[in-house]
Amino acid sequence: MAIGKHACRETLVSAILVAFLLMGCESMGPKTTVGGLGGAAAGGLLGAALGGGGTGIAAGAILGGLIGGAIGDRLDAADREKARVAASQAFESVPSGQSVTWRNPDSGNSGVVTPVRTYQVSSGQYCREYTQTIYIGGEKHQTYGTACRQPDGTWKIVN
Amino acid sequence: MRQFALPLMAIALISAPVVCAQSQQPLTRKQIMESADKNRDSKIGRVEFLERMREAFFFVDVNKDGFLTSEEYQRLQGTDPRRFARADRSKDGKLSLDEFLKAITEDFDATDKNDDGVLDDKEVKAWIAD
Numbered sequence: 001m002a003i004g005k006h007a008c009r010e011t012l013v014s015a016i017l018v019a020f021l022l023m024g025c026e027s028m029g030p031k032t033t034v035g036g037l038g039g040a041a042a043g044g045l046l047g048a049a050l051g052g053g054g055t056g057i058a059a060g061a062i063l064g065g066l067i068g069g070a071i072g073d074r075l076d077a078a079d080r081e082k083a084r085v086a087a088s089q090a091f092e093s094v095p096s097g098q099s100v101t102w103r104n105p106d107s108g109n110s111g112v113v114t115p116v117r118t119y120q121v122s123s124g125q126y127c128r129e130y131t132q133t134i135y136i137g138g139e140k141h142q143t144y145g146t147a148c149r150q151p152d153g154t155w156k157i158v159n
Numbered sequence: 160m161r162q163f164a165l166p167l168m169a170i171a172l173i174s175a176p177v178v179c180a181q182s183q184q185p186l187t188r189k190q191i192m193e194s195a196d197k198n199r200d201s202k203i204g205r206v207e208f209l210e211r212m213r214e215a216f217f218f219v220d221v222n223k224d225g226f227l228t229s230e231e232y233q234r235l236q237g238t239d240p241r242r243f244a245r246a247d248r249s250k251d252g253k254l255s256l257d258e259f260l261k262a263i264t265e266d267f268d269a270t271d272k273n274d275d276g277v278l279d280d281k282e283v284k285a286w287i288a289d
Contacts, residue, residue, distance in 0.1 A: 036265035038242050044235035045263070046195055049215035096214055097197075118214045120256050124225025126217055149223060 050095060062087050062147070063156040071134060071141050079109045083134070087113045091128050091147050091155045110135045125149060127158070203278040205267060212263045216256055226253040 037045075062084045067075060075083070086102040090113040094100055103110040111134040118128050127148040134141045147155040195203045195211045217223075221231050229252065232243055246262035247254055254262075268274075272282055 036242065036269065037246055037259075037262045038237070038239050038266065044237050045212060045215040045219065048218045048235060049211045095218070117210075118217045120213070120216075120225060124256075126223060126225070153223070 061154045062091075063150070063154050066132070066145075066157055067134065067143075071136070071143075074136050075109060075134070076104075076107055079104050079107055079111075083111050083113075083132075086111065087130070087132070087147070088155060090115055090130065091149070096128075108137070121148070201280060205264075205271075205276045208267050208278075209260060209264065212260065213256070216259055226255055227259060228253045 066087055082102040082104055086100045090100040096115045099112045099114040101112045113132050115128045115130045129146050132143045146158050148158050150156055195208055197207045248258055
């Protein structure tokens with residue numbers, strides 16, 4: 001009987017020790033984590049960021065001055081439409097650092113739109129900074145701007 | 160926990176081609192690593208990593224409402240609904256960008272063994288071997 005009690009006490013002590021050790025494994029060291037989305041998800045997310053590829057939602061219209069001033073005056077309506085389509089596609093579907101180009105064989109003019117940064121404002125609205133290069137008669141014109149996505153899917157040039 | 164997370168990360172980044180959520184284009188490990196190493200220093204910095212993840216959030220958020228739902232998130236390969244639920248600190252069934260970045264930062268920190276804020280070649284190798 002005395003032996004049985006002793007064995008029982010030893011078992012209990014062992015169990016408590018094992019429990020403490022297991023708890024220690026979860027919390028010890030600064031590098032241990034029990035949160036996060038997991039490595040497999042991180043890989044998929046990096047792939048999504050690289051691949052872009054759009055959302056299945058058709059690219060919306062562009063509001064505001066995508067091409068203004070003297071540069072805009074030198075483009076015809078077809079140029080401006082091609083530039084708008086390219087910009088809309090770039091904002092909606094293309095990862096930062098990749099470009100969408102347009103060319104109008106009739107006028108000989110062309111352009112490149114490249115998103116460079118994506119962020120979210122406090123309201124949850126997405127904005128993308130971009131560079132735009134337009135070639136008119138062989139001359140290169142480069143601009144930099146920011147477009148923010150509106151709830152209806154259009155992109156508004158904010159500066 | 161890390162014993163499980165790191166091999167999964169390695170598998171996702173190295174072995175199997177990762178399929179993009181929207182385009183379904185298989186991506187090689189090299190492409191994925193290069194996508195995060197923006198300054199081409201052969202290291203993945205915390206800022207680079209989070210910037211790329213902010214971009215990923217935009218593309219995975221299909222309806223562009225500013226949040227990731229479980230459905231949107233699970234279009235990615237390798238996702239775990241339990242981890243999604245844990246990352247959802249507000250328990251509203253969706254991840255805000257802030258919740259998402261906090262969770263993904265925990266993943267980065269688990270891999271950054273020497274706490275220098277970057278994933279260098281040695282860490283990446285160890286990550287692969289783990």
